[in-house]
Amino acid sequence: MVDLYTPSPERPGRILIVDDLAENLKVHARELRGQPFQTTLAQSGAEALEACAREVFEGILMDVSLPGMDGIETCRRIRQGPLNAATPLIFISAVRIGEDWVKSGIESGGIDYLTKPYVLSELLVKLRMLVRLSRQREAALAGERNRALLEVAGGAAHELAQPLSAAQIQLDRLIHARTAPSVQDLEDLRACLEETSQVLRKIQNLHTYITKPYASGRILDLDLSSRPPFRG
16 A cells, blocks of 8 residues: 655655754755655744745754744744644754753644754654654645535535526426516516526635634635635
């Protein structure tokens, strides 16, 4: 069975590595050469934030001791952005285990840490873990989105059935009537067709659907999705 989550040469994991020392970044790049990872390098918290504003990563390796904005504060700000708010991140530091940065790092949004010096095999295992977590989460969200789309499609079909049925009944009555349709007859038919058009517009707008906020963005809101976008 093909593992869709583990990084491979065909689907390398997208990793952001943040370290203020150029030599350390060179070491990371050399260590990961030939490994199934596509790396982006940043030498400061500001560079990391810029990268995270441009691209979605599947894992972040963050040095704690960055000048100015340290790695923990950088992590907090990354978590506030739209693209990498949930990207798994591990901290790396030469500070001993048990220092305050471990607790602060986890509280800021990190999920793990490495201390220097580390064994390369341990780093590779942790990077693969980051990628797997990202891909498993994305697969779970995709499954929920698909289920929500099916739910909305079923609701739309049910909503569409009533005005279509009413329009069909009205049209059949007009066809078989011996007199010309009255203005009210035509208005009734028009109302049925307009209601049908509203449901069709909702279905057409599903590609830009809006999700219900109370469901953490996982349940579709058909009514909101049918409205035109606000333009200030």
